[in-house]
Amino acid sequence: MEAVTNKTLEKLKYELVRDGIVSYEVLEQADELANSQNINIGQALINSGVIDEVKLLKFLETKLHIPYVNLEDYTPDTKCFSLINYADARRYKIIPLFKIEDVLTVAMADPLDLFAIDKIIETAECSIEPVIASETAIQKKIDEYYNAAETVKEIFIDESQKGFDWREELHKDSSGEDHIQRIIRAILKQAIIEGIHEIYFEQSDEGLSVFFKRNGETIERGLLPSFLSAAFVVKLKTLSNLDPTVCEIPQLGKLCFKVDEIMLTASISAFPTIMGERILLKIYKKPKPLEELIPDESQRRIIQMALEQPGIILVCGSPLSGKTHVIYSILLDIAKENKNVMSIESIAKYNLPDVHQCELNENVGFNMDKALRFIEFQHPDILYLEGVKTKEGIEFLSELFYNDKTVITEFLANSMTDLRQKMNYIDFESFKSLISCLVFIHSQNSIEVFDKSTIKKYLV
Numbered sequence: 001m002e003a004v005t006n007k008t009l010e011k012l013k014y015e016l017v018r019d020g021i022v023s024y025e026v027l028e029q030a031d032e033l034a035n036s037q038n039i040n041i042g043q044a045l046i047n048s049g050v051i052d053e054v055k056l057l058k059f060l061e062t063k064l065h066i067p068y069v070n071l072e073d074y075t076p077d078t079k080c081f082s083l084i085n086y087a088d089a090r091r092y093k094i095i096p097l098f099k100i101e102d103v104l105t106v107a108m109a110d111p112l113d114l115f116a117i118d119k120i121i122e123t124a125e126c127s128i129e130p131v132i133a134s135e136t137a138i139q140k141k142i143d144e145y146y147n148a149a150e151t152v153k154e155i156f157i158d159e160s161q162k163g164f165d166w167r168e169e170l171h172k173d174s175s176g177e178d179h180i181q182r183i184i185r186a187i188l189k190q191a192i193i194e195g196i197h198e199i200y201f202e203q204s205d206e207g208l209s210v211f212f213k214r215n216g217e218t219i220e221r222g223l224l225p226s227f228l229s230a231a232f233v234v235k236l237k238t239l240s241n242l243d244p245t246v247c248e249i250p251q252l253g254k255l256c257f258k259v260d261e262i263m264l265t266a267s268i269s270a271f272p273t274i275m276g277e278r279i280l281l282k283i284y285k286k287p288k289p290l291e292e293l294i295p296d297e298s299q300r301r302i303i304q305m306a307l308e309q310p311g312i313i314l315v316c317g318s319p320l321s322g323k324t325h326v327i328y329s330i331l332l333d334i335a336k337e338n339k340n341v342m343s344i345e346s347i348a349k350y351n352l353p354d355v356h357q358c359e360l361n362e363n364v365g366f367n368m369d370k371a372l373r374f375i376e377f378q379h380p381d382i383l384y385l386e387g388v389k390t391k392e393g394i395e396f397l398s399e400l401f402y403n404d405k406t407v408i409t410e411f412l413a414n415s416m417t418d419l420r421q422k423m424n425y426i427d428f429e430s431f432k433s434l435i436s437c438l439v440f441i442h443s444q445n446s447i448e449v450f451d452k453s454t455i456k457k458y459l460v
Helices: 007-018 024-037 041-047 054-063 078-082 085-094 116-123 134-151 176-195 228-241 295-305 323-335 370-380 391-402 416-423 426-433 454-460
Strands: 094-100 102-108 127-133 198-203 207-214 219-225 250-260 262-273 276-284 313-317 341-347 356-361 382-385 407-410 437-445 445-453
Touching: 007 024, 007 054, 024 127, 041 054, 041 295, 054 127, 078 094, 078 134, 078 437, 085 094, 085 250, 085 407, 094 116, 094 356, 102 116, 102 134, 116 127, 116 250, 127 134, 176 198, 176 219, 176 228, 176 250, 176 262, 176 276, 176 382, 198 228, 207 228, 219 228, 228 250, 228 262, 228 276, 228 454, 276 407, 295 313, 295 323, 295 445, 313 323, 313 391, 323 341, 323 382, 323 407, 323 437, 341 370, 356 370, 382 391, 391 407, 391 426, 416 454, 426 437, 437 454, 445 454
Parallel strands: 102 127, 313 407, 313 437, 341 356, 341 382, 382 407
Antiparallel strands: 094 102, 198 207, 198 276, 207 219, 250 262, 262 276, 437 445
């Protein structure tokens, strides 16, 4: 996992010694504790009882000349929550407080984290004025206000936007990073208007071609000229926390980006080809309540009964049918109960309250194989595994069942006939008997749920 640091405390930690607040030996011990427990040195000092949190924050206020705010006595302006998405708020331990003209005041646990400030400036599109606050208090306020504020809205497109074309932004007499960012926003906006969830960027001799994918068909939607394509890729990667200097190996990241007051989440995959990098963006919708997706109460009851017993809940459908969307709605529904619900995902599409989501990180060797070997030590009651495809993965699902776990996973199948044919392979023979519930997505408005007895009829 990525090391937890606090740039502010790392820069000023020896000032604690110089001011006589802690000894050098105590500071060294705290450093060791922070490294072993993957916490920042401030948390290590507080947890050891060496210094209390308020005293530490007052010390930072004095050294940095940045005001300290006690969030327990403060009510943020919820209108500002649309400026910083939930994922960035949690990642950077930051919460918006209020906005005056073009300046957004934010509470930060790490006010010298310039990368975090730059990222928020890009997404909020305004200047940032940081104040210092307790990390614990910030996390508490995030959980309290973001869950209530529902900052990610449903996307509404009026008739006047139907003819929108991102190339109008491309051809404007402008230049620089701001122009590139507006082009990215325009492409995403056109995708939303057209109901597109996958966007491809492919290198060619003329520049970077833009493609939308709908119902298996790839549609060209214009070209970024060569003199802009390199800057476009760098900006897109930077916004997605990918390394823009690396193009020889695949990279996977997440883009959280605001388009017309709508905060979008998309996974981004960069893959090297002989023509240059090919980049895929996959846009995800905010999960809806389960009753909206599956209005039939008897079908929802089948899912709920399956969640109460060991077994495999299999969500099937064609590419881009919304399998992850349905699974997230199921997880949101069950997470309200007193269950240990966990997930293992390449990218967490949305942060789900009360679900312990885990993102894989190939850069540090934390892959699916390692996650599967260690997840059992966390004792999950319900586990979502993202698209297990290998024979070893299927065998592991069986092991989880025999250890009294409920597992939710997804499977690609274009139709029930396609599913039946795939399940007839010998590798799936024992796996089929463990499926307690099958959710098949025929279309956006047609989702069918099968219980264990019905599954046998369809998959034989």
